[in-house]
Amino acid sequence: MEIVVCVKQVPDTTEVKIDPATNTLIRQGVPSIVNPFDKNALEAALQLKEKHGGKVTVISMGPPQAAEALKECIAMGADEAVLISDRAFGGADTLATSHTLAAGIKKLGNVDVILCGKQAIDGDTAQVGPEIAEHLGIAQVTYVSKIEAGGNKLKVEREQEEGYEIIEAATPVMLTVVKSINEPRYPSVKGTMKANRKAIPVWTANDVEVSPDKIGLKGSPTQVRRIFSPKQRTQGEIIQTDSARESAALLIQKLADAKII
Numbered sequence: 001m002e003i004v005v006c007v008k009q010v011p012d013t014t015e016v017k018i019d020p021a022t023n024t025l026i027r028q029g030v031p032s033i034v035n036p037f038d039k040n041a042l043e044a045a046l047q048l049k050e051k052h053g054g055k056v057t058v059i060s061m062g063p064p065q066a067a068e069a070l071k072e073c074i075a076m077g078a079d080e081a082v083l084i085s086d087r088a089f090g091g092a093d094t095l096a097t098s099h100t101l102a103a104g105i106k107k108l109g110n111v112d113v114i115l116c117g118k119q120a121i122d123g124d125t126a127q128v129g130p131e132i133a134e135h136l137g138i139a140q141v142t143y144v145s146k147i148e149a150g151g152n153k154l155k156v157e158r159e160q161e162e163g164y165e166i167i168e169a170a171t172p173v174m175l176t177v178v179k180s181i182n183e184p185r186y187p188s189v190k191g192t193m194k195a196n197r198k199a200i201p202v203w204t205a206n207d208v209e210v211s212p213d214k215i216g217l218k219g220s221p222t223q224v225r226r227i228f229s230p231k232q233r234t235q236g237e238i239i240q241t242d243s244a245r246e247s248a249a250l251l252i253q254k255l256a257d258a259k260i261i
């Protein structure tokens with residue numbers, strides 16, 4: 001089974017710096033981690049490989065330092081890694097990001113399963129996985145909490161607010177996974193040594209089949225106009241009268257005045 005896991009390197013802090021001129025994240029110098037949901041996706045891929053054989057390739061679009069995240073994935077057990085990195089990809093929104101990643105996955109060749117995290121903890125959009133599936137014209141199942149493989153079909157559980165759906169999907173298919181699917185393993189010593197020796201290939205815009213007008217800022221239909229910290233919440237008000245009934249009536253009045261109810 002040929003499995004590709006999309007991995008994003010994300011800042012390991014909520015105190016990310018923002019370039020006020022371009023409204024983009026300044027990632028250089030900020031401590032980074034593998035997006036936690038992507039570790040769940042990698043763990044799911046490794047379990048599929050252990051049971052059914054095949055190969056796990058991790059792929060990321062990001063700045064040169066994102067190679068570190070890919071090395072961590074190799075240390076966890078991924079077989080191959082590819083970094084898609086080029087200044088031309090900078091400022092990408094989810095459409096441009098997914099266009100680029102889909103082109104990278106196409107270049108990898110035959111793929112049975114693409115695994116993504118449910119969402120990235122910095123962008124938080126949960127759009128990239130489904131958009132990759134759309135670009136490649138393949139089926140998708142999101143919020144996956146269990147995967148069983150057999151033949152050229154996967155049986156998956158899709159988490160819902162109340163309960164879950166059981167869905168059968170023919171490969172090739174793209175799945176995004178939720179946290180409850182598994183507990184990601186730690187990198188092994190052998191894996192870490194392998195990761196240290198591994199040279200991660202870097203594909204630029206010339207190496208993948210992308211249209212120049214569909215990548216980076218130019219290929220992004222959305223643009224972040226302003227980024228700012230949310231206002232501190234004002235202190236609450238405690239309503240206390242002699243009777244509970246009176247307090248409740250006063251509370252309801254205040255909530256109604258504030259158009260909350």
Ligand SMILES: Cc1cc2nc3c(=O)[nH]c(=O)nc-3n(C[C@H](O)[C@H](O)[C@H](O)COP(=O)(O)OP(=O)(O)OC[C@H]3O[C@@H](n4cnc5c(N)ncnc54)[C@H](O)[C@@H]3O)c2cc1C
Pocket residue numbers: 006007008009023024025035037038041059060061062090091092093094095097101115116117118119120121122123124125126127128129222223224
């Ligand atoms: C409107 C908008 C404008 C933006 N503009 C900029 C900008 O100008 N500059 C900038 O640096 N960023 C920008 N971003 C952020 C950047 O485009 C997003 O981080 C990126 O598109 C992924 O979206 P996300 O983080 O919400 O990922 P999600 O869609 O939440 O990620 C879901 C999953 O997709 C996979 N995935 C996501 N991104 C990658 C990746 N890069 N490589 C591999 N796998 C991935 C992972 O498996 C991840 O778990 C913008 C985002 C938005 C929404």
